[in-house]
Amino acid sequence: MQNLTFVEKVLRAKCGSIVFKTPDIVLTHDNTVSIKNTFEKMGGHQVKNPDHLLVVLDHNAPPTNAKLATDYQKVRDLVQEQGIKKFYDAGSGICHQIMSYHAKSGMLIVGSDSHTCTAGAFNALAVGIDRTEAAGLWKRSETWFRVPESIKITLKGKLPEGVYAKDLSLWIIGMIGAAGANYMSIEYHGTGVKNLSISERMTLANLASEMGAKNAVFPPDKVLEDFYGQKIKGVWADEGARYFKEYEISLNDLVPLLAVPHQVDNVKAISEINSVKVNQGLIGTCTNGRLDDLEIASKIVDGKQLAGGFQLLIAPASKDIYLEAIEKGIITKLMKAGATILGASCGPCLGTGQGIPADGFTVISTANRNFLGRMGNKTAQIYLASPATVACSALTGEITDPRIDASRQIKFPFQKQQISTILIQESDNRKSNGVWDYSDIDHLNTDQMFAGNLTYEVLSSDPEGIRPYLFKGFDDSFADGVEEGDILIAGENFGCGSSREHPAVGLAHAGVRAVIVKSVNRIFYRSAINQGLLLIVNRKIVDSYQKNDVLRLDFQEGVVQIGEKRFEIPALPDKLQQIIKCKGLVNWVRTEI
Template structure:
């Protein structure tokens, strides 16, 4: 009998199994206001376990308009009335940094944010969910998990000077692609792990969602034990565990890299893009806003001044980090260099707060996403890099490498992610089928702009519908009909955990979505909304323009033209959610039945 992987031990089940488990922590942030509304629709009143909840106000902190301010007030009232102990108000920090105060080895953590996986740095299982599922957890305390296959990444050696954890994470994404770890657990092994600080591990774990992973995890070792300053019983894979894939990386052979516009897997060495002019820079966010990151940036910015008109933004990841940076004199260094130091917030990264770039501006950022429109303007371009690369580039107004040795080239040849542009008049709907099979990595920002996430509540599908796919296919919202089917490419629904797209698609009556592969969080969100996602790459590849597509859910069959394809239906409990029109209706019915009893 073979050994077990980390997740097989966490869930006490083999890979592929569907299990139900009560998470130790259920995280939410500004979307808590929307979650409460869904919770009420489910018939919820009192929390099943208030000690599960962790609520952090961070995505629009401080609120940028009256609606958001009212949402914040609603959340404060809810947290007070429900006696939520782990409530962090505006200014305390970004939720994934605050989580560092709570995450422990062996925990099961879920959060209504795709970068919840950051907590894997603490030897915890940590994964993102959507708002509806979070509401369901508030009511019943547990949820379903599919035990994923595991990708083992072995890190050997030590990083050379000028190369950082951000480079490691981006390098791996460049190797395997944005969908390279779809629905997988990622384990980090090797002697190189001991040379990575907790801050490094948080950065690497944070970017697991950008390679499609369910979670990423580091071992409980002497580095983590020293950080926690307490004895814990960690969980780790057996030596004879079976992995779906294994990768080995020599840290001492790495060099600075960037993710070029407009995809996080569009990786090149910094040397390859050196000299590219930039007009704005962002240092911070949940990916690289820790004190170690700010120290690295300050060491480069000290005594320097950014060019006239250049916008340099600094966002420490928490109040404590901000105070420490101030104590060490880093804030003075930043301000003397011409930077604007902002409160701990997700706004600049998401495009909902300060720092939205102007048209035709090129940004270099330490954040985790560079989708078109990610920072609030689809007419801007974003490069992702380490704090050192960003700081050096900010000083010179052009991208430069912090490594003394030059002329590196990122040589991994993989399928390039095409930027599919659907121009006005390009009708993709034929015979009730929306043909998007050429658009791999169709992300949630393209389906529903991040800047609208907190303007329109996910519990208001009628308001979502007019904005569906607006930044991708402007004809969709006006032309979609009830009963339509979508045929889509690989890694469908990647990006943010926002559930607006699945809510909207269910509302307008989309019958089913056929995909080559799907983002894990989007798949869960679709199930929770009663929107069928069918993974059938061969059916997608067989589709020809004008083919009639029919889906028979009962028999598990799809007809594409004259070709028949078979798929395996979901387990009974999940099919029940789909058949009843989503998790809200399912749990509402359960509540009604219990009241009758």
């Protein structure tokens, strides 16, 4: 094979192929308890390759109630019983930062978290999977990969003063959209790459999931060698490799940006936002909790005081970063200005720990998602920005440009028609003839399908416990009204957001016969297969359906019929069909081995 992309080289197959591979690292975090339950349902007793496992307790660290504390102890017991050496207890840090201790060039890394792609900063192929698939890897050590098409992004120049990697990430997301890289691999090329630190590369790789990508990756260059402190061989694309799309970005031309509620791709220049008052800020998480992020913020607030009533939360990405920030006086500067320092954990980002905003609060955050209800309160408004923008806004109490000279005021040039976040009223019955019609809704995310703050209260291994909360974030009638044999129809980028498999588990358990969408987020697609939930991607079917139509589905024949219209469904690869027929990966693994 010649002229291969990075992902084709690592997976040793051409684009479009489906291959089975054994990953070098399988990452899990607080969801390890749920994975253990599923592993046992699969008939698992001893993990096949414990040396491949990396387990980090971070999403609820430290635990906020007795149930979570008990779950944490179950994980500690598990790693002892299974001989898992790569274990990091609560307080060690966020799993994607901890990964920086283990990721190496050319590795194949999977993790039961959508932001596993962060490790692409280390020239690794790092992709998110769900909990059921992680359990399958514990049992049989390999899983399937579809070799994706690739996007080439060429960076030139250097980021101007006051503009950061987060702004570049938002620029790209706003340019291509929340589904613009769906199921694709993103490669960063060009002379501008050498001007990006490993920390900045981690921010960019982390946010690849917010444009639907399977992964993002940087080259094995001198910056990476300096990080490792040694020469590396690495893996990189061939000259002349074929790409689905190519983009070129001049870093010199960028300005500070925001993602405006409630979509990550709803991007605007700060100069387009007029006097937006903010009540709370968050600097940290896996996206922007590294030492340079905290240092940038500390320099801005040094010797000053936060605006009256403003709450600024700081969440370092790891204990090591926290300690170094203390030694350098960074934490002192932040605290003297009025900031509150949290432990090295994920909690505020998804609303599972400290830092849940009050009703009606407007939050400016360095985290990676601003979906409705993402931080634990669906009456809050969340803006995403760089640490510098958050720090400056904390001082003024309104969204503020971090540049000393902010004379260059432009509109973000890639404005798209934004999709409003829909909340379906009780009187709006979306079900007719066994079909739930959400065809007018694009970007239905997993936070709306199953609230993030319930993720560890109700385990994905408890399908009966999931069902009462299904879709409560946008259609309160669904959980009570869904019946066995129902079909669900929706628009673009269905299931975007977290790798949270609860929605797929709940829909499969409720007996939903099929989900038919215009396009689907990559991890949700895998989750659907893993739960034996038939997911059909066909925009013609969605566009043809009208409320009260009778829709007939024959999976064996591969046909969907709406009235007189007949649509053929392409057959899945044999092993994936077997998983569907077995009603999920748990049953397939249990019978296959």
